[in-house]
Amino acid sequence: MNKLLDLLLGYLKGRAYWAALEPFVIVAVGWGSAQLLVYQWLTASSSFKPSIELFLQSYLSTRITIVALGIAAMILAMRPFGRKDGAPGPVGRLAQYWQQNRISVVRRALAIIVIVASVAVGFRVYSPNRVSHITVRFMALDGDVTAEALAYLVYELNRRQRHWYFNVDFRPFTPEMLTSAEAEGCAANERPQLCHALALSGGAPFIGITSAPLGGAYFAEHRGAVSAISTVDRDAYAPLSTYEYLAYCLILQAIAIHLDSSGALPADAFAEDRVSHGGLFQFVPEKQALKSAILAARLSPDEEALLLNEFGSDYVATCASLLTMEWLYGGRVRGNLERVFGAKIGR
Amino acid sequence: MARYSFPSIALVFAGVLLAVAPDGRAEISGSAGRAPNYVGMLDLANGDRCEVSIQVERVSFLLTSVANKYRFVRMLVNCGKQTGLTLSSAADRLEMTIEKRTVPAVLSLQKSDSALWDSLDLNMRQTLAYPPAIKPNEPVYVFGFFPADQVNAMPASFTLTIASLGRSVTLQVRVALA
Numbered sequence: 321m322n323k324l325l326d327l328l329l330g331y332l333k334g335r336a337y338w339a340a341l342e343p344f345v346i347v348a349v350g351w352g353s354a355q356l357l358v359y360q361w362l363t364a365s366s367s368f369k370p371s372i373e374l375f376l377q378s379y380l381s382t383r384i385t386i387v388a389l390g391i392a393a394m395i396l397a398m399r400p401f402g403r404k405d406g407a408p409g410p411v412g413r414l415a416q417y418w419q420q421n422r423i424s425v426v427r428r429a430l431a432i433i434v435i436v437a438s439v440a441v442g443f444r445v446y447s448p449n450r451v452s453h454i455t456v457r458f459m460a461l462d463g464d465v466t467a468e469a470l471a472y473l474v475y476e477l478n479r480r481q482r483h484w485y486f487n488v489d490f491r492p493f494t495p496e497m498l499t500s501a502e503a504e505g506c507a508a509n510e511r512p513q514l515c516h517a518l519a520l521s522g523g524a525p526f527i528g529i530t531s532a533p534l535g536g537a538y539f540a541e542h543r544g545a546v547s548a549i550s551t552v553d554r555d556a557y558a559p560l561s562t563y564e565y566l567a568y569c570l571i572l573q574a575i576a577i578h579l580d581s582s583g584a585l586p587a588d589a590f591a592e593d594r595v596s597h598g599g600l601f602q603f604v605p606e607k608q609a610l611k612s613a614i615l616a617a618r619l620s621p622d623e624e625a626l627l628l629n630e631f632g633s634d635y636v637a638t639c640a641s642l643l644t645m646e647w648l649y650g651g652r653v654r655g656n657l658e659r660v661f662g663a664k665i666g667r
Numbered sequence: 668m669a670r671y672s673f674p675s676i677a678l679v680f681a682g683v684l685l686a687v688a689p690d691g692r693a694e695i696s697g698s699a700g701r702a703p704n705y706v707g708m709l710d711l712a713n714g715d716r717c718e719v720s721i722q723v724e725r726v727s728f729l730l731t732s733v734a735n736k737y738r739f740v741r742m743l744v745n746c747g748k749q750t751g752l753t754l755s756s757a758a759d760r761l762e763m764t765i766e767k768r769t770v771p772a773v774l775s776l777q778k779s780d781s782a783l784w785d786s787l788d789l790n791m792r793q794t795l796a797y798p799p800a801i802k803p804n805e806p807v808y809v810f811g812f813f814p815a816d817q818v819n820a821m822p823a824s825f826t827l828t829i830a831s832l833g834r835s836v837t838l839q840v841r842v843a844l845a
Contacts, residue, residue, distance in 0.1 A: 492799055493799075494796055494797070494798065494799045496756060496775055496797055497789070497793045498777070498792070499781075499784065499785040499792070500777055500778075500781035500784060501785065520789070522789055
């Protein structure tokens with residue numbers, strides 16, 4: 321490989337156009353080196369190990385390309401002045417220099433401004449979005465599920481991430497908290513729990529957990545920044561415990577809320593489909609299939625690419641780690657749940 | 668350097684005391700004594716009990732009202748370590764006995780006065796809403812709203828009826844031992 325490169329460079333160096341080409345070759349080599357370095361840094365600094373293909377589709381790779389193109393464009397704009405007769409321009413006093421080159425100087429200054437602005441816009445477009453905190457509220461719980469144990473589960477989720485967290489709202493919910501119009505509207509709504517959650521959210525990211533039936537869905541419903549999760553269908557996820565089920569649903573709904581907030585939730589997310597590979601946003605109407613999805617939860621390459629480009633590498637690493645549920649089955653969390661809260665984990 | 672004699676210093680000091688004396692008179696007005704605490708014990712089925720109490724501060728109770736329509740009380744319900752309490756704004760009752768009259772409280776403004784209720788923000792509504800249940804060993808404040816035009820004196824007692832228990836408790840002023 322090195323020999324081939326040396327051969328190619330040796331050939332190019334013998335050509336007349338090498339002087340003009342050389343800076344761009346340097347930029348291209350710099351571009352490749354930067355890609356390699358950032359890829360190495362990403363795999364070394366995080367538990368998330370993207371494939372080369374995924375990395376090249378990521379915002380990180382795109383940003384490196386934008387910078388390289390900007391530098392190349394800058395080199396092009398700053399090439400030496402040449403007079404019409406081909407002789408190099410005189411470099412003398414500033415006034416004389418300006419007199420002779422003012423049109424070129426103005427053009428180049430404008431070109432530099434355009435290039436810098438384009439790079440800045442490119443960076444902005446290919447930046448990961450910030451994710452918001454999410455309020456979790458226990459709207460109604462089954463008798464054997466305690467708010468304290470669930471709150472502990474949520475705090476453990478928070479311990480494993482740096483950039484956002486769940487807030488737990490411990491206030492008990494009653495429809496009497498709603499305005500009269502909201503209460504009437506929700507009572508007549510075919511999705512009453514989601515309606516309650518929307519009213520309680522005040523427009524902010526919100527997940528309501530209820531033991532009541534949802535109306536239009538089996539396990540969870542999502543709209544905009546709000547989700548409602550129901551534990552009513554316990555037979556469908558047994559022998560998994562409600563805590564395992566809720567931990568999975570919370571992570572899934574948090575991802576859905578974050579994606580929806582940035583307008584990136586796939587249009588077919590949670591659409592009914594009889595064929596599934598266990599993807600995060602796939603919904604199979606066979607209720608029992610939920611257990612399979614929980615036990616083998618993962619991010620598919622497409623989902624990894626989506627989350628990486630929307631929220632950055634830390635977010636993907638955190639989600640991938642949370643979804644495996646290893647943190648829940650580990651000795652400390654499991655032990656605390658059983659010993660302190662009397663909550664049994666099914667697996 | 669001029670030296671001040673003791674009589675001149677005493678004179679100035681006396682003048683200062685006289686000058687502030689009118690302001691000093693204000694400090695002897697105001698309110699004294701403790702706000703009456705109405706207390707009752709609600710017996711639960713398994714021998715457990717809930718303590719129910721309402722503290723009524725005379726001046727703020729008689730002078731303040733909600734939208735010029737209601738005087739409100741804040742009732743603290745503290746159940747024992749084992750048993751909670753199921754509540755219902757529609758079925759439970761809170762009544763005030765005042766000058767040999769009984770005045771019922773509104774427990775759900777959402778149903779009784781939706782215009783006023785809807786004008787409150789979400790946070791206030793969440794605070795004022797009648798709770799669906801009281802958990803064991805977790806004290807909760809419950810709010811009751813009495814028609815202001817029927818309450819113009821301090822209450823003699825309160826009576827709370829919990830439908831889920833089928834029992835009532837009378838809250839009477841607990842005599843403070845000095």
